Amino acid sequence: MKFAFVIYDGMTALDFIGAYDPLTRLKTMGFMPEVTWDICAYTAEVRDGSGLQFTPTRIGEPLAGYDLVYVPGGFGTRTLVQDAGFLAWLATARDSRCLASVCTGSLLLGAAGLLAGRRATSHPSAYDELRAYTPQVVDERVVDEGNLVTGRGVSSSIDLGLYLVERIAGPEVKARIKQQMDYPYGA
Numbered sequence: 001m002k003f004a005f006v007i008y009d010g011m012t013a014l015d016f017i018g019a020y021d022p023l024t025r026l027k028t029m030g031f032m033p034e035v036t037w038d039i040c041a042y043t044a045e046v047r048d049g050s051g052l053q054f055t056p057t058r059i060g061e062p063l064a065g066y067d068l069v070y071v072p073g074g075f076g077t078r079t080l081v082q083d084a085g086f087l088a089w090l091a092t093a094r095d096s097r098c099l100a101s102v103c104t105g106s107l108l109l110g111a112a113g114l115l116a117g118r119r120a121t122s123h124p125s126a127y128d129e130l131r132a133y134t135p136q137v138v139d140e141r142v143v144d145e146g147n148l149v150t151g152r153g154v155s156s157s158i159d160l161g162l163y164l165v166e167r168i169a170g171p172e173v174k175a176r177i178k179q180q181m182d183y184p185y186g187a
Contacts, residue, residue: 001026001032001034001035001036001067001068001168002035002036002037002038002065002066002067002068003023003024003035003036003037003038003066003067003068003069003070004037004038004040004058004063004066004068004069004070004093004096005019005020005037005038005039005040005070005072006040006041006063006069006070006071006072006090006105007039007040007041007046007054007056007072008041008042008043008046008074008076008080008086009043009045009046009047009076010047010048010049010074010075010076010077010079010080011046011048011049011072011073011074011076011077012048012049012072012073012074012075012103012154013048013049013050013052013054014154014155014157015072015073015074015102015103015105015154015157016048016054016072016157017157018102018154018155018156018157018158018160018161019070019072019100019102019151019157019158019160019161019164020070020161021158021161021181022158022161022162022164022165022177022178022181023037023068023070023161023164023165023168024037025165025177025180025181026165026168026169026173026177029176029177029180031169031173031176031177032168032169038056038057038058038066039054039055039056039057039058040056040057040058040059040061040063041054041056041058041059041060042059042060042085042086042089042090043059043060044056044059048074049074049075049076060089062089062092063089063090063092063093063096064092064093064094064095064096065096066093066096067096067097067098068096068097068098068099068100068164068168069093069096069098069099069100070100070101070164071090071099071100071101071102071105071106071108071109072101072102072103072105072157073101073102073103073104073105073106073107073122073123073126073154074103074104074105075104077104077105077107077108078104078107080108080111081107081108081110081111082111086108087108087111087112087113088112090108090109090112090114091112091113091114093112093114094113094114096147097147098147098148098149098164098167099114099147099148099149100148100149100150100151100160100164101149101150101151102150102151102152102153102154102156102157102160103122103123103126103151103152103153103154103156103157104122104123104126104129105122105150106120106121106122106126106130106133106150107122107126107129107130107133109133109148109150110130110132110133110134111133114148115133115134115148116133116134117134117136118134118136118145118148119134119136119137119138119143119145120133120134120136120137120138120143120145120148120150121137121138121139121140121141121142121143121150121151121152122137122150122152122153123152123153123154124139124152124153127139139152140152141156141159142156142159142160142163144163144167149163149164149167151163158181158183158185159185159186162174162177162178162183165177
């Protein structure tokens with residue numbers, strides 16, 4: 001199983017790390033040694049909204065062929081929804097087994113044409129913006145539409161990561177990862 005974690009300038013670091021941590025534990029805790037992942041970006045230099053620098057392992061390469069493509073949110077989404085090159089690159093994830101986003105990452109999926117006719121969620125402050133891409137904006141922590149899973153605001157990235165772990169490896173693995181993370185909440 002192969003994951004692509006999308007990063008970009010202006011993303012929210014917790015949006016990325018919140019799901020990255022539980023998902024990569026599938027391998028690091030020995031549940032699924034075959035899991036691999038790439039940190040994918042459209043540009044070589046990436047900083048979160050506070051200036052923290054991230055280093056991608058793949059730059060501008062198509063996102064096809066991944067089992068899971070994960071897109072974080074952040075204020076950078078507001079510019080990227082207008083960036084035709086970035087959106088075309090993101091659209092190469094169209095045939096992935098699962099597309100996931102948290103917070104305003106759903107705006108990017110929508111702008112790339114990947115939400116059509118699907119229910120989705122985002123940070124509550126972005127619901128009106130999200131309606132431009134889907135009329136079915138849902139006020140839930142995690143919304144599962146089969147091969148499209150979206151999470152609400154920033155902190156829900158942990159919940160979304162654990163939710164995806166359960167989809168991939170089952171409730172027992174999720175419970176063990178959650179325990180190792182010392183995560184006491186409902187996810």
